[in-house]
Structures are given as C-alpha cells and as structure tokens.
Amino acid sequence: GENVEQHPSTLSVQEGDSAVIKCTYSDSASNYFPWYKQELGKRPQLIIDIRSNVGEKKDQRIAVTLNKTAKHFSLHITETQPEDSAVYFCAGLRGGGNKLTFGTGTQLKVEL
Amino acid sequence: DTAVSQTPKYLVTQMGNDKSIKCEQNLGHDTMYWYKQDSKKFLKIMFSYNNKELIINETVPNRFSPKSPDKAHLNLHINSLELGDSAVYFCASSYGGGETQYFGPGTRLLVL
Numbered sequence: 001g002e003n004v005e006q007h008p009s010t011l012s013v014q015e016g017d018s019a020v021i022k023c024t025y026s027d028s029a030s031n032y033f034p035w036y037k038q039e040l041g042k043r044p045q046l047i048i049d050i051r052s053n054v055g056e057k058k059d060q061r062i063a064v065t066l067n068k069t070a071k072h073f074s075l076h077i078t079e080t081q082p083e084d085s086a087v088y089f090c091a092g093l094r095g096g097g098n099k100l101t102f103g104t105g106t107q108l109k110v111e112l
Numbered sequence: 113d114t115a116v117s118q119t120p121k122y123l124v125t126q127m128g129n130d131k132s133i134k135c136e137q138n139l140g141h142d143t144m145y146w147y148k149q150d151s152k153k154f155l156k157i158m159f160s161y162n163n164k165e166l167i168i169n170e171t172v173p174n175r176f177s178p179k180s181p182d183k184a185h186l187n188l189h190i191n192s193l194e195l196g197d198s199a200v201y202f203c204a205s206s207y208g209g210g211e212t213q214y215f216g217p218g219t220r221l222l223v224l
Binding site: 032034038042043044045046049087089093096097098099100101102104105107 | 143152153154155156157160162167168202209210211212213214215216217218
C-alpha cells in the first residue's frame with residue numbers, strides 16, 4: 001500500500017520568512033495530493049491540493065509543487081504569519097482508490 | 113449550518129465500558145470515514161463507508177464496529193474500552209473516492 005513520509009517533524013521560522021515542508025510517496029499510482037492544516041485543538045482542514053497532471057499550484061501565500069518522477073511533493077508558505085502556526089499534514093491518494101494516506105505531520109511554529 | 117458534526121465532543125469513561133460516537137454530515141456527500149489521531153498526532157484511517165456500504169476496513173480491533181444507517185450518518189461503537197483507545201476520533205466525508213475530505217470537530221476520548 002501507499003506510504004507517505006513527511007519532513008521535518010518540527011519547523012520553526014521567524015515571521016515573514018518562508019517555510020517548506022516536504023513529502024515523499026511510494027505508490028506511483030497515486031495521483032492526488034492534498035495538504036491539511038490542523039490548529040491546536042481543531043479539526044484538520046484542507047488548504048491546498050494538487051493532482052498528478054499539474055506540477056505546481058499556488059493560492060496566495062501557499063504553493064504546492066509535485067515531482068512525479070522523484071515521487072515527492074512540497075508545501076511552500078511565504079511571508080509566514082503567527083496564524084500559520086499549526087500542524088500540517090500531507091497525504092496521497094491512489095488513482096481509483098478511496099484511502100487517503102497521511103504523512104506524520106509537521107509542527108510549524110512562526111515566531112515573532 | 114454545520115457541515116460535519118460529531119457527538120459527543122468529549123468522552124471520559126472507565127476501562128471495560130462500551131461507548132458510541134455519532135457523526136452526521138449535511139454536505140450531500142456519499143462517503144464517510146472514521147480516523148483515529150493518537151497523542152503523537154498521527155492520523156490513521158479506520159473505516160470508510162460509501163452509500164452505507166463498508167469500503168475500507170483497516171486493521172482495527174473488532175471491538176470497534178461502525179454503522180451507517182444512511183449516507184449522511186456514520187456511527188462508531190466501541191466495546192470493552194481499553195486505555196490504548198484514548199485518542200481523538202475524527203469523522204470525515206467526501207464525494208466518491210477520497211478527495212477533498214471535510215472533517216468533523218473530533219471526539220476526545222479518554223479511557224481511565
């Protein structure tokens with residue numbers, strides 16, 4: 001089955017800096033890669049996703065890149081703000097499948 | 113106008129008891145999920161139903177039994193609760209095959 005690895009497990013940045021979180025996946029049949037943000041005590045919420053027919057997708061300060069050959073994808077947050085502090089999860093979904101496999105999460109802390 | 117709701121929000125109980133968690137979604141989705149998030153924040157799929165039919169059944173003790181009376185509801189019954197069952201249980205829903213999942217607020221279960 002699919003295995004998704006996520007790095008780093010914790011990331012601390014200064015406000016205004018950029019943050020990058022990286023994930024690798026094992027199943028070459030995976031074709032959908034969402035990113036979820038989970039604030040403390042809250043539910044995971046989808047913030048951006050990318051499909052395998054696209055190499056990059058951007059939404060304001062967040063962007064996701066996908067390298068199908070290397071089987072890795074990354075989340076980029078620019079101009080970080082304190083409200084970006086949360087746990088971020090990447091995930092992968094096999095084409096035609098139903099099971100979303102999550103990475104182990106990255107605790108992002110944006111310091112003033 | 114809550115999209116995915118769960119009850120109860122908190123559940124504190126003794127070992128050996130039986131408890132149920134309920135989930136409802138008003139998004140018109142046909143697929144619902146149960147996830148377990150442990151103290152290390154790992155999100156693991158437990159079960160998934162599509163139109164009341166069980167489609168994902170991960171390696172979960174058979175003390176856990178999901179039930180879907182209709183496609184808008186998915187309940188989780190847990191028999192003979194153990195200390196290791198303490199976790200946050202999230203319900204989620206989506207259209208069809210696993211993309212764009214919306215999570216409920218979570219049920220924080222503490223087994224004493």
